[in-house]
Amino acid sequence: MARGDNLLKVEHLTMRFGGLVAVDNLSWQAREGDITALIGPNGAGKTTVFNCITGFYKPTEGRIALRHGDAAVWDELESLTERGKRHITTAGGSLFQLERMPDFLVTQQARVARTFQNIRLFAGMTLLENLLVAQHNSLMLASGYTLLGVLGFPSYRAAERAAVDVAREWLDRVGLLDRADDPAGDLPYGAQRRLEIARAMCTDPVLLCLDEPAAGLNPRESAELNELLLSIRDKYGLSILLIEHDMSVVMEISDHVIVLDYGVKISDGTPEEIRNDPKVIAAYLGVADEEVEKVEAEVGL
Amino acid sequence: MDKPASSTGVDFVHAAKEACVTAAITFAVLLPLIGFETVSNIDNKLVLHMRWGLLFSIVAIVGVGRLLMALVIAPWLAQRRMRPVAPATSSWLSAVGRWFGPFAVGFAIVYPILVLSTSGFSGALKWVDNFGIQILIYVMLGWGLNIVVGLAGLLDLGYVAFYAVGAYSYALLAKEFGFSFWILLPLAGILSSFWGILLGFPVLRLRGDYLAIVTLAFGEIIRLVLVNFVDLTNGYAGISSIPRPSFFGIPFNADDNGFAAVFGLPFTPVYRTIFLYYLILALCFLTAFVTVRLRRLPVGRAWEALREDEIACRSLGINTTNTKLTAFSIGAMFGGFAGSFFAARQGFISPESFTFLESATVLSIVVLGGMGSQIGVAVAAIFFIGGTEIMRDLDFLKQIFGSSFDPTQYRMLLFGFGMVIIMVFRPRGLVSTRSPSIFLKERKTISSDLVNEGHG
Ligand SMILES: Nc1ncnc2c1ncn2[C@@H]1O[C@H](COP(=O)(O)OP(=O)(O)OP(=O)(O)O)[C@@H](O)[C@H]1O
Ligand SMILES: [Mg+2]
Numbered sequence: 061m062a063r064g065d066n067l068l069k070v071e072h073l074t075m076r077f078g079g080l081v082a083v084d085n086l087s088w089q090a091r092e093g094d095i096t097a098l099i100g101p102n103g104a105g106k107t108t109v110f111n112c113i114t115g116f117y118k119p120t121e122g123r124i125a126l127r128h129g130d131a132a133v134w135d136e137l138e139s140l141t142e143r144g145k146r147h148i149t150t151a152g153g154s155l156f157q158l159e160r161m162p163d164f165l166v167t168q169q170a171r172v173a174r175t176f177q178n179i180r181l182f183a184g185m186t187l188l189e190n191l192l193v194a195q196h197n198s199l200m201l202a203s204g205y206t207l208l209g210v211l212g213f214p215s216y217r218a219a220e221r222a223a224v225d226v227a228r229e230w231l232d233r234v235g236l237l238d239r240a241d242d243p244a245g246d247l248p249y250g251a252q253r254r255l256e257i258a259r260a261m262c263t264d265p266v267l268l269c270l271d272e273p274a275a276g277l278n279p280r281e282s283a284e285l286n287e288l289l290l291s292i293r294d295k296y297g298l299s300i301l302l303i304e305h306d307m308s309v310v311m312e313i314s315d316h317v318i319v320l321d322y323g324v325k326i327s328d329g330t331p332e333e334i335r336n337d338p339k340v341i342a343a344y345l346g347v348a349d350e351e352v353e354k355v356e357a358e359v360g361l
Numbered sequence: 362m363d364k365p366a367s368s369t370g371v372d373f374v375h376a377a378k379e380a381c382v383t384a385a386i387t388f389a390v391l392l393p394l395i396g397f398e399t400v401s402n403i404d405n406k407l408v409l410h411m412r413w414g415l416l417f418s419i420v421a422i423v424g425v426g427r428l429l430m431a432l433v434i435a436p437w438l439a440q441r442r443m444r445p446v447a448p449a450t451s452s453w454l455s456a457v458g459r460w461f462g463p464f465a466v467g468f469a470i471v472y473p474i475l476v477l478s479t480s481g482f483s484g485a486l487k488w489v490d491n492f493g494i495q496i497l498i499y500v501m502l503g504w505g506l507n508i509v510v511g512l513a514g515l516l517d518l519g520y521v522a523f524y525a526v527g528a529y530s531y532a533l534l535a536k537e538f539g540f541s542f543w544i545l546l547p548l549a550g551i552l553s554s555f556w557g558i559l560l561g562f563p564v565l566r567l568r569g570d571y572l573a574i575v576t577l578a579f580g581e582i583i584r585l586v587l588v589n590f591v592d593l594t595n596g597y598a599g600i601s602s603i604p605r606p607s608f609f610g611i612p613f614n615a616d617d618n619g620f621a622a623v624f625g626l627p628f629t630p631v632y633r634t635i636f637l638y639y640l641i642l643a644l645c646f647l648t649a650f651v652t653v654r655l656r657r658l659p660v661g662r663a664w665e666a667l668r669e670d671e672i673a674c675r676s677l678g679i680n681t682t683n684t685k686l687t688a689f690s691i692g693a694m695f696g697g698f699a700g701s702f703f704a705a706r707q708g709f710i711s712p713e714s715f716t717f718l719e720s721a722t723v724l725s726i727v728v729l730g731g732m733g734s735q736i737g738v739a740v741a742a743i744f745f746i747g748g749t750e751i752m753r754d755l756d757f758l759k760q761i762f763g764s765s766f767d768p769t770q771y772r773m774l775l776f777g778f779g780m781v782i783i784m785v786f787r788p789r790g791l792v793s794t795r796s797p798s799i800f801l802k803e804r805k806t807i808s809s810d811l812v813n814e815g816h817g
Contacts, residue, residue, distance in 0.1 A: 199658075240801040
């Protein structure tokens, strides 16, 4: 898996809700091993893009393709689309067409994990249980689809111990190991955000989609989050998609930034390029392009 | 706090005013309803009678009640609410919780012997059959429904349908083909869970209230089919002389090769009753054991996760449709076991036994017991069903209220009242805490505030 090849291709993605066009003919790509940030003003359609990628929404139009393994597998994309199948596997890797898959298969087979803008933990279950639920599919297999588990076969117990070890490792990594037996709903906000990331990581993804992970964090927690995300990228070679309003997070850790406004891509490039793009500044300040300089001078940028 | 007196203290003038207003409203409302009575006199003409005595006594009761409410109950409730939760009680409760289970199991095992030695053969028949077996059937139904409602958070108002499928499967197959109870018991469970899956497929995409409505309808449909499919089920007349289970091939009858004769005992029907008691007890243990196991397996955790947040489940790659289906079909399977036991014990079944009231009773047991809690459900079943049976026995009330008084007719009223009380004081049921399925260092119970009830 060479870093830098495309991992995800979003092509001509359109999502309409009745008359409202939330995402309009949007195309972009995310490279493997990158932290790709998706930014834009409120209501720009960022979460909608995430929901399309993870199968929660079925896009009105467009194609979303994800690669596992060798980059050469991209050559199969057209034949996959024509054959109308969900995925194709060659010797070197496989290709998934995410918009054709139901949400749970996107995680189970294409190995895309996500978190939610408004945290969705299992509040009445302990931290450890939350992380075990995330390993449902592998444990289900080990429990012989429940049958062997009910009969008390030892193979399941070994698998469960391994799953607990994975959970313990992630709890340690996000600094919540000493609270493993507390209900998730009891955690402070920042810790809930980290737990949600740990839970997503327990599904063993190749692509991690984080919807505003820094929202509501104080500066110290935000810095810790940056470190966590960088370590996930570097240590596990994982690719991350990130929606974020906090520019300090975006500019510091992302390798690639895509800017949306009213469902349209208005800019695409490195953080440095985005920072200086007048269109982006205009969108954020809510003014027309020509007036940017004037307004910038007013606000003292 | 500058005026603590007004928040918790007692304000007589205000209370008296409230009581007067309430009494006046009651008087105004009840004057036409209760105050006037029309009777036909000797000339067959309607004349108006005033029932002042009755009217004023009711008004007085309401007024005094309001006064007491304002003076005594409301301040007490306010104080209760302000008091912080005492940790002492919860540790006391958890100690009880730890010992209650083993104690209850032990008691259930020696119960028939205890009854037999204290009240002899004739008393034992009543106590073991009406109380023991009847309660255990509902414990089992409660535990079965608990999987669906308590763990997976799917509101099922038609659970009795699976009970009925189990009972009719046993009755019909045993009568037609003469299969033994031990073959038909699992078969009835399988058939019920098959019906659970059949119902589940179209229905489980619905959520919350809609799921409840459709399951309710399903329960009614099954009952109506049983009523109208006369060729198969014999309609309202039901199926009688259903073969009874035997003691591993030895029948419970007065014959030479019957149970009593083989073991050299004098014949009495108590042996069969005691055998049935242990049979349903074993089925209950099976249910409890499987449920406890399932809770620690990935399916069980997925059920509870589903109850907490379905969207999050799907984001973790869990096939929620399948997960719901397993909950539905496993719950239905235990309902089917209970149903086939019911048919074997009664020897007679008819659609009358599978009305909506039955579903409602089982659901109340689950809700009162505390959704998801096995001990709570068992305790609720003992109160609910045992209470009903005791009501039948309260003959001394006839001496107080006259011979036409039938206490059983008031039992629904009393249970409604009891339920309101429990819901006021323990809104999440008798056992409202959740105990985690796994732990790293120590098992801490989880308060009900955090646990979701599920939305279907
Ligand atoms: N399920 C839906 N039905 C109808 N409209 C929707 C739906 N989901 C999103 N929208 C609309 O689509 C637009 C984009 O919403 P989206 O949530 O994607 O924005 P966002 O970029 O994530 O904004 P924020 O930064 O506030 O999270 C909004 O106008 C929103 O109202
Ligand atoms: Mg959003």
